[in-house]
Amino acid sequence: MRIYTRSGDKGQTSLIYGDRVDKSDLRVEAYGTCDEANSAIGVALSHLIREKWEGKTEFLSSMQKIQTILFHVGAELATPKGKKVTWELKKEHIDELEQYIDKWDADLAELNNFILPSGHEASAGLHMARTIVRRAERTAVALGDEVNTLVVSYLNRLSDLLFVAARYVNQHLGGKELPLHPDV
Template identity: 90%
Template sequence: MRIYTRSGDKGKTSLIYGDRVSKNDLRVEAYGTCDEANSAIGVALSHLVREDWTEKEAFLTSMQKIQTILFHVGAELATPIGKKVTWELKKEHIDDLEQYIDEWDASLAELNNFILPSGHEASAGLHMARTIVRRAERTAVGLDEGVNPLVVSYLNRLSDLLFVAARYVNQHLGGKELPLHPDV
């Protein structure tokens, strides 16, 4: 199978099941932004390869599971209205995110102010992924119909998780959280 097909050279792409739409279609923007977020998570995690801390393997396993589910969320968004998705997001996937958030957040210092995305490279990368997930969420909300409502909930919770994950990585690897100074 060749990587290039030339079928998109005129600004059209295929959804799952072959429906052709413009590459600037909101549905394409939504699943493309999920793909972008997934890539940003991967870049962030690549900064952890050289690091060592007790919970690292469990953290990476959790994050790779999240990446896999985010890939499937993109596939749901790429499925046209009225067509059956091959894999469906379920409430327990959101419950898993909440469990990770609660577990990781329990070990963190309480926040008393906003923080700037900063610290360890992996932490800064997770903050970047968080903002991309927020854009995916906003785009998915704009679709209004034909989207599993759990998709928006999952993206909302995923951005919360990425915030906590960034703080968690900073704590374990000595990254410094920089507080926002509103009077600058």
């Protein structure tokens, strides 16, 4: 199988089930942004591979599961309204994100001010992924009733999780959180 098909050379692409749409279509933007976020998470996690951190394996396993679900969220966004999705997002997936958030946040110092994305490379990368997920969420919201409402909830919660995960990584790997100084 070739990696190139030349079918997108005129600015269109295929959704799942073969429907052709412009590459500027909001649906394409939404699933493309999920793919971008997934790649950013992967870059952040690659920085953790070399670290000596006792909880690394469990954290990496959780994050890789999240990456897999995010891939499926993108596939759901690539499925036209009214068509059956091959893998369906469920409320349990959102509940699982909340469990990770609660577990990791319980170890963190309370925040009394905004922080700048900073610290360990993995933490900064997770902050970047968080902002990309927020863009995916905004795009999914713009699609309105074209999108399963759980997709928007999942993306919203995932951005919260990535914020907590970035702080969690900083704390465990000695990354310094930089507070926002509004008087600059």
